[in-house]
Amino acid sequence: MMNEHGSLSINSENIFPIIKKWLYSDHDIFFREIISNGSDAITKLKKLELMGEVSLPEDNKYKIEVIVNPEEKTLKFIDNGIGMTADEVKEYINQIAFSGATDFLNKYKDKANEEQIIGHFGLGFYSAFMVAGKVTIDTLSWQEGADSVHWESEGGTEFAMEPGDREERGTEITLFLNEDSYEFSNEYRAKEVIEKYCSFMPVEIFFKNANAKEEPQEDLEEDLDKEESGDDIIDAAVDEDGNVTEGDGAEETEDGVQEEKKPKGPQPINNTTPLWTKHPNDVTEEEYKEFYRNVFHDYKEPLFWIHLNMDYPFNLKGILYFPKLNTEYDTLEGTIKLYSNQVFIADNIKEVIPEFLMLLKGAIDCPDLPLNVSRSALQNDGFVKKISEYISKKVADKLSGMYKVERESYEKFWDDISPFIKFGCLKDDKFREKMKEYIIFKNLEGKYVTLPEYVKAAKGETSEEKAEETKAEETKVEENASSDEASEKKEEKKDIVYYVTNEQQQSQYINLFKQEGIDALILTHNIDQPFITQLEQSEDSYKFQRIDADITDSFQEDGHSEEALKEETDELTELFRKTLNKEKLEVKVLKLKNEKVSSMITLSEESRRMQDMMKMYNMYGMDPNMFGSSETLVLNANNKLVQYIFEQKDSQYVPLFCSQLYDLALLSHKPLEADAMTNFISRSNEIMEILAK
Numbered sequence: 001m002m003n004e005h006g007s008l009s010i011n012s013e014n015i016f017p018i019i020k021k022w023l024y025s026d027h028d029i030f031f032r033e034i035i036s037n038g039s040d041a042i043t044k045l046k047k048l049e050l051m052g053e054v055s056l057p058e059d060n061k062y063k064i065e066v067i068v069n070p071e072e073k074t075l076k077f078i079d080n081g082i083g084m085t086a087d088e089v090k091e092y093i094n095q096i097a098f099s100g101a102t103d104f105l106n107k108y109k110d111k112a113n114e115e116q117i118i119g120h121f122g123l124g125f126y127s128a129f130m131v132a133g134k135v136t137i138d139t140l141s142w143q144e145g146a147d148s149v150h151w152e153s154e155g156g157t158e159f160a161m162e163p164g165d166r167e168e169r170g171t172e173i174t175l176f177l178n179e180d181s182y183e184f185s186n187e188y189r190a191k192e193v194i195e196k197y198c199s200f201m202p203v204e205i206f207f208k209n210a211n212a213k214e215e216p217q218e219d220l221e222e223d224l225d226k227e228e229s230g231d232d233i234i235d236a237a238v239d240e241d242g243n244v245t246e247g248d249g250a251e252e253t254e255d256g257v258q259e260e261k262k263p264k265g266p267q268p269i270n271n272t273t274p275l276w277t278k279h280p281n282d283v284t285e286e287e288y289k290e291f292y293r294n295v296f297h298d299y300k301e302p303l304f305w306i307h308l309n310m311d312y313p314f315n316l317k318g319i320l321y322f323p324k325l326n327t328e329y330d331t332l333e334g335t336i337k338l339y340s341n342q343v344f345i346a347d348n349i350k351e352v353i354p355e356f357l358m359l360l361k362g363a364i365d366c367p368d369l370p371l372n373v374s375r376s377a378l379q380n381d382g383f384v385k386k387i388s389e390y391i392s393k394k395v396a397d398k399l400s401g402m403y404k405v406e407r408e409s410y411e412k413f414w415d416d417i418s419p420f421i422k423f424g425c426l427k428d429d430k431f432r433e434k435m436k437e438y439i440i441f442k443n444l445e446g447k448y449v450t451l452p453e454y455v456k457a458a459k460g461e462t463s464e465e466k467a468e469e470t471k472a473e474e475t476k477v478e479e480n481a482s483s484d485e486a487s488e489k490k491e492e493k494k495d496i497v498y499y500v501t502n503e504q505q506q507s508q509y510i511n512l513f514k515q516e517g518i519d520a521l522i523l524t525h526n527i528d529q530p531f532i533t534q535l536e537q538s539e540d541s542y543k544f545q546r547i548d549a550d551i552t553d554s555f556q557e558d559g560h561s562e563e564a565l566k567e568e569t570d571e572l573t574e575l576f577r578k579t580l581n582k583e584k585l586e587v588k589v590l591k592l593k594n595e596k597v598s599s600m601i602t603l604s605e606e607s608r609r610m611q612d613m614m615k616m617y618n619m620y621g622m623d624p625n626m627f628g629s630s631e632t633l634v635l636n637a638n639n640k641l642v643q644y645i646f647e648q649k650d651s652q653y654v655p656l657f658c659s660q661l662y663d664l665a666l667l668s669h670k671p672l673e674a675d676a677m678t679n680f681i682s683r684s685n686e687i688m689e690i691l692a693k
């Protein structure tokens with residue numbers, strides 16, 4: 001080969017400043033690009049070997065070496081793959097890569113600042129110039145009689161090519177780092193980056209620090225002695241698939257205790273066979289857990305996992321773990337690592353992975369993904385959408401399968417997985433469709449029921465008479481008023497589902513419900529409110545009502561009529577309004593079966609939801625009553641104290657009773673505000689003082 005100098009075939013004046021600017025956000029990515037080129041070169045040679053095109057020595061072991069030299073500020077990447085002939089260097093390095101880069105530049109020139117380019121693939125080799133002022137390639141092709149080639153470039157459009165002196169098949173790429181990138185020749189920094197991108201690369205990667213001191217001679221001699229004396233020193237070799245082939249990795253000491261063996265000699269820093277590449281039947285539970293610990297550094301055990309394994313119509317493998325969650329929705333945060341052919345691309349690419357799945361932890365490897373495009377292009381890609389749908393379908397299948405076959409486990413995990421499932425239902429209609437029959441709720445007895453189960457039990461438990469009452473309670477709902485027939489009102493019967501949002505706060509109501517054998521569901525999570533609103537809209541046959549929204553007929557004495565209590569209602573309304581100085585207070589007098597209950601507050605479901613919403617959107621200062629009625633004070637005509645107030649309206653103690661009853665009712669409905677609390681405490685003391693007299 002003649003010495004050759006030339007200009008790289010490229011239209012752009014100087015590509016490198018542009019590459020630098022674009023790829024700046026993740027400067028370290030050149031590690032991934034160069035190492036995966038080496039891995040590709042090895043994969044190609046493996047293929048040739050399989051096809052019988054090339055015969056390699058028995059002891060051939062494919063590998064990639066990364067050597068940092070902190071003193072010289074260089075990095076070397078050496079692979080024993082196919083290598084390149086001079087013609088190939090010309091074609092692939094001098095022309096093709098640049099034309100690829102030019103295409104890339106043209107396509108994303110104007111967008112680069114706004115959009116993140118996800119893969120950077122296609123610029124591969126040239127990403128070296130992000131960190132290096134000079135790059136050299138020394139390569140020897142696998143082909144018989146090939147000459148080795150030395151190529152170098154200092155980052156302009158100029159390069160030099162000449163015969164090289166590499167004697168082994170493969171390619172050695174040397175980066176002479178720029179001053180601002182010296183950090184990458186630091187052993188720990190380099191390892192950190194390689195671990196990030198190449199932990200699961202399919203070829204073994206060996207790491208070396210060229211300046212590191214050699215292993216002390218004594219140790220070496222000790223090892224040699226052992227070997228000579230036939231002692232069983234560690235001889236576990238790792239085969240191509242990463243399996244230990246010799247020895248079992250453990251050794252028995254004199255007293256028979258098994259000791260963990262450490263494999264001898266340099267070890268690869270990556271795992272070439274990540275768990276997702278294996279068949280689920282070949283993986284043990286412990287292996288899944290260990291992988292989870294290693295990859296996500298989460299020492300809480302995952303609840304369970306889903307192993308995705310698909311070859312058709314696209315290639316997708318991965319493992320999704322359901323982590324043990326913290327109770328508060330706000331702190332849920334997962335990580336889904338995306339790989340392409342075992343090369344790490346990025347975390348949490350929301351264009352590929354359904355948003356709600358980001359609450360999980362997992363790894364997904366999908367070599368078919370188009371990665372050298374911008375994120376917005378990914379978002380609109382039909383193929384990517386299919387992948388995303390597939391993943392979410394698989395998750396729904398796993399969950400529904402669990403419900404059908406292992407309902408006990410499903411219930412055990414429910415509290416942890418329900419925020420995730422509910423979030424999924426809110427975000428993804430298809431997921432909701434698939435999951436809707438498998439949503440369960442904890443009831444007052446702590447059992448888990450589906451909505452149909454809840455409704456069935458509610459109907460079944462009541463006597464025929466009660467069933468009549470329940471019907472009477474079923475609300476009249478106006479049809480959605482968006483159509484032309486908006487004025488046409490239709491009566492619909494809905495099943496009322498009672499629920500509790502705070503078991504302590506609402507204990508008074510819970511007791512009443514329990515006494516009457518009426519069940520309610522516990523919905524304490526932040527996500528429950530939007531979730532039930534969606535359920536009411538999508539299912540149309542349920543109406544959720546918080547346990548303190550109304551006093552249903554079931555709690556009242558049979559056969560009483562509100563008319564009969566009109567006098568009491570009118571008089572007590574006036575009295576309470578006056579005493580409490582609340583002109584608009586609604587008072588209702590009812591005959592409750594439980595005569596111990598004196599007073600309660602009810603707040604219609606609609607008004608409460610409106611108030612909650614106002615709180616959520618920080619609409620303080622607005623009068624919640626403008627959206628409907630406010631609380632109603634319910635007084636029990638069967639209660640002795642209420643009767644006393646009614647009969648002894650002029651007693652000096654009546655104002656005290658009225659205030660106290662009102663506060664007690666409020667207390668079991670919601671926390672008292674500061675002033676009200678202060679008044680309540682001092683009044684309680686006052687009452688005790690009176691009693692003590």
Ligand SMILES: Nc1ncnc2c1ncn2[C@@H]1O[C@H](COP(=O)(O)OP(=O)(O)OP(=O)(O)O)[C@@H](O)[C@H]1O
Pocket residue numbers: 033037038041079081082083084092093097120121122123124125126171
């Ligand atoms: N270590 C290597 N051994 C053999 N050939 C190599 C090596 N590195 C690069 N090449 C050749 O140079 C070409 C250009 O490499 P470059 O990384 O720029 O792009 P690419 O690898 O083709 O694209 P991508 O980075 O998207 O995979 C490769 O396709 C390959 O033919």
